[in-house]
Amino acid sequence: DGGITQSPKYLFRKEGQNVTLSCEQNLNHDAMYWYRQDPGQGLRLIYYSQIVNDFQKGDIAEGYSVSREKKESFPLTVTSAQKNPTAFYLCASSIRGVTAQHFGDGTRLSIL
Amino acid sequence: QQQVKQSPQSLIVQKGGISIINCAYENTAFDYFPWYQQFPGKGPALLIAIRPDVSEKKEGRFTISFNKSAKQFSLHIMDSQPGDSATYFCAASIGSGGSNYKLTFGKGTLLTVNP
Numbered sequence: 001d002g003g004i005t006q007s008p009k010y011l012f013r014k015e016g017q018n019v020t021l022s023c024e025q026n027l028n029h030d031a032m033y034w035y036r037q038d039p040g041q042g043l044r045l046i047y048y049s050q051i052v053n054d055f056q057k058g059d060i061a062e063g064y065s066v067s068r069e070k071k072e073s074f075p076l077t078v079t080s081a082q083k084n085p086t087a088f089y090l091c092a093s094s095i096r097g098v099t100a101q102h103f104g105d106g107t108r109l110s111i112l
Numbered sequence: 113q114q115q116v117k118q119s120p121q122s123l124i125v126q127k128g129g130i131s132i133i134n135c136a137y138e139n140t141a142f143d144y145f146p147w148y149q150q151f152p153g154k155g156p157a158l159l160i161a162i163r164p165d166v167s168e169k170k171e172g173r174f175t176i177s178f179n180k181s182a183k184q185f186s187l188h189i190m191d192s193q194p195g196d197s198a199t200y201f202c203a204a205s206i207g208s209g210g211s212n213y214k215l216t217f218g219k220g221t222l223l224t225v226n227p
Contacts, residue, residue, distance in 0.1 A: 004155075031213060040121070042201060042219040043156070050213070058214070090155050099144045099205045099213045103155030 002027045004104035006091050011109045013078065013085060021076045021107045023091035030096035032074035036060060037088040037106075046089075049074055050096055078109060086111050115139055116204050118218025125225050131189040133221045135202035138183065142204040146215070147176065147187045150199045159200075160187070192225045199223070 004025045013019045025032065031050045035043040045058030049068040063082025068074055074093075078085045088108050092101040117136045125131045135145075143164055148156035162169045162176040162185065169176045175188040189196055202218040 006155075033215075040219060042118075042217040043215075044217075045214055048214065092155075094213065096213075099215065100146065100158055100161065101215060103148075103157070105153070105155045 004091055004093055004102060006089075006104035006107050008107060009105070011107055012112045013109060014112050016080045018077055018079050019085075019109065021078070021089055021091075021109070023074045023076065023104060025072055025074075025091075025093045025102075025104075027093055027102065028071075029093035029102070030071070031094045032068070033092040033094075033101060034058075034064070034066065034074070034076045035090045035092065037090055043090065046076065085109055115216045116202060116218045118202050118221060120221060121219070122222040123224070125192045125223065127192065127194060127225055127227050129192050129225075131192045131196070131223055131225070132186060133200055133202070133223070134184065134186045135204075135218050136182075136184045137204050139204070139206070139216075140183070141206045142216075144205045145176070145178065145185050146203050147174075148201045148203065148217075150201065150220075156201060189223075192223075194225045194227050197223055197225050 007022045033048040034046040044060050047066040049055035065077045090106045092103045094101045146161035147159045149159045150156040160171050160174050164180050173190045178185045199220045199222050201220045203215045205215045
């Protein structure tokens with residue numbers, strides 16, 4: 001079955017540590033997105049990419065970095081510069097030119 | 113600046129009743145309005161979506177009503193069931209004919225349907 005796989009499901013970060021969240025899709029979608037979800041805050045866009053080797057900052061990109069070396073993969077790194085990283089992180093993808101986005105089941109990041 | 117305002121934050125409905133969730137937007141350039149359903153520990157799933165050239169769209173028990181002049185749209189869930197208990201998000205984007213497909217989300221509504 002086609003879909004979006006996020007791993008790990010739970011992740012813990014130590015102070016000063018960078019961590020990388022994985023997102024893989026086999027839907028052959030061109031565009032991929034990362035959102036952060038906090039209780040009562042809805043979803044906020046961190047980064048998005050519409051084609052390989054290109055990505056743009058979303059509304060809350062500070063403290064995060066991404067890469068898009070392959071069409072099916074869009075990993076997100078939460079750097080030590082992100083002072084409040086505890087959240088539920090969601091990856092999504094869509095066909096370029098169509099705005100329906102399909103989501104993975106998220107990674108919950110916590111601070112040790 | 114919150115571009116999509118969603119209400120209520122939470123909603124309790126009896127089984128068989130109608131659930132109504134409302135959203136208002138500010139940017140008149142928005143041209144795509146989806147609703148997502150999210151269960152605990154899962155990612156949001158697209159439920160139904162509408163474009164501003166129609167005033168209503170129905171899929172099963174779910175209906176979107178759209179009022180372009182008022183810049184408002186709403187989700188109606190008819191014959192609400194306990195299995196509908198979830199968080200619902202409205203969203204909006206500018207996408208038609210352009211290259212920007214960013215979705216702006218409302219803050220969500222936690223729906224509880226009592227048996």
